[in-house]
Amino acid sequence: MKISLVVIGKTQDKSIAEVIADYSSRINRYTSFDLVETTDEKLAKTLDKFDRVFLLDEHGREYRSVEFADLVQKQLNTGLKSVAFVVGGPFGFSDEIRAHSKIITGGDIALSKMTFPHDLIRVIFIEQLYRAFTILRNEKYHHE
Numbered sequence: 001m002k003i004s005l006v007v008i009g010k011t012q013d014k015s016i017a018e019v020i021a022d023y024s025s026r027i028n029r030y031t032s033f034d035l036v037e038t039t040d041e042k043l044a045k046t047l048d049k050f051d052r053v054f055l056l057d058e059h060g061r062e063y064r065s066v067e068f069a070d071l072v073q074k075q076l077n078t079g080l081k082s083v084a085f086v087v088g089g090p091f092g093f094s095d096e097i098r099a100h101s102k103i104i105t106g107g108d109i110a111l112s113k114m115t116f117p118h119d120l121i122r123v124i125f126i127e128q129l130y131r132a133f134t135i136l137r138n139e140k141y142h143h144e
Helices: 014-027 043-047 065-077 095-101 118-136
Strands: 002-008 032-038 052-062 082-087 105-110
Touching: 002 043, 002 118, 014 032, 014 118, 032 043, 032 118, 043 082, 043 095, 065 118, 082 118
Parallel strands: 002 032, 002 082, 052 082, 052 105
Antiparallel strands: none
């Protein structure tokens, strides 16, 4: 299964881009992963390319890392070809995107009730995805 993180705009900070590249290469040891950069205008069309979509939204469900790992495992078990986790633009998701994504949604996920800079949320999510795979493989990364 291919997992993608779909984001609005490009990563601005070079040091953050390096961290994203590092975690992306780590995730690619477990499954195919990529970062898809798009625009607000092209988001709906971009999401049509995926079998399942999860919107990363402050109003979504919060998961502990182990619970998120279980969610990832369930997606792997479905036999889907592609899953996208989506970070909205500065003003979140439009009603149109919310309605559009409900057709293929896996649900909304809140990484926190706090608001983070868009570049930083990319790192937070990618690290959690990497952590999920290490939990699933019983590797020594996550300590609970």
